[in-house]
Amino acid sequence: MESLEQLHGRDALLEELVGALERHRLVTLTGPGGTGKTRLAEAAVARVRDRREAFFVDCSTLTDGSRLAAALSAELQLTDERGPEAAVEAWLDGGPRLLALDNLEQARGIGSSVERLLGAAPELRVLATSRAPLGVRGEHELPVPPLGLPRDATPEAVEASPCGAMFLERARGIGRLRGPLSGEQAADIATLCRRLDGLPLAIELASARTRVLSPAALLRRLDEHDMSVLSRTDGSDRHRSLEAILAWSLDLLNESERRVLEAAAVCAGTFGLDLVATTSGARDVLPEVEALVSSGLILVDEELEAEPRFRLLETIRLGVLGQLGNREHALRKAHAAGVAAILDTWEPRIDSP
Secondary structure, eight states, X not given: OOOXXXXXXXXXXHHHHHHHHHHOSEEEEEOSTTSOHXXXXXXXXXXXXXXXXXXXXXXXXXXXXXXXXXXXXXXXXXXXXXXXXHHHHHHHTTSSEEEEEEOOTTSBTHHHHHHHHHHHOTTEEEEEEOSSOOOOTTOEEEEOOOOOOOSSSSHHHHHXXXXXXXXXXXXXXXXXXXXXOOHHHHHHHHHHHHHTTTOHHHHHHHHHGGGTOOHHHHHHHHHTTOGXXXXXXXXXXXXXXXXXXXXXXXXXXXXXXXXXHHHHHTSOSOBOHHHHHHHHTOSOOXXXXXXXXXXXXXXXXXXXXXXXXXXXXXXXXXXXXXXXTTHXXXXXXXXXXXXXXXXXXXXXXXXXX
């Protein structure tokens, strides 16, 4: 399944992925919803088909990992009077194959089923996409980052950046933004790319709105926290809006993970473990933060200090805040108390060497 659209800014990552599939039997593309894991997997399937048979299977409706064989037999139209497991085993004996399994995060116990597939077919390679690793021995995780942002707000920088190029390709495809970019247009698009964290889905949704809204008008809507501008009526249900894909991700969290993510959302900029613990009312949030980092909902700040710092993508932060309702006031009070406690520990050291 090869996309008609250009895979902006992913050439190096695609090459890394194809190489990883040669060296590892299970490669999992990880990251939050909207980063483009599906399109990257589709591109990899198209790339390796000259070396081995390759198949792409959408697993977004699979909720029970033990039903993987049934899902595969239905998708690949495999039949065997002994049942779907026998049909899949017979199919796996057909030689070297790549099986791309898309959207596995909601399938309980999927790791065991994938491990059984690999054990039954020594020549099989599996490419999985999931918001978090599957936890299978020998798994090679390949995180999918957001698209590269413009280095500055000039027309040349916007056109050259993967994020800006994707926005312009979509906007020009529907007849908007004809001709060279003006300085004002470039500045608005560069700001929009940063506001949307370089997330491919967010860029795609925003560029579709240029049919009726200018980049400046889109920014004004986002300043008002109007997330409806990042939605559409076509496509799969959970990819029709950023709110839908965030809701999908939040539904997969347990109660303590969701509580920690909500506490992180009221923190501006980067934050430490102690502040999130105080804000959430928990004694230790390390397991929850680790799980949220694995799923791409919390990012580790690139400039690591002795005590690690974390941050949220702005799109995720605004989406979580939008779902807090009456709980936001209490969380902000707890956050303020946490910041005050940190300042109290700093005060005695202000005049020290």
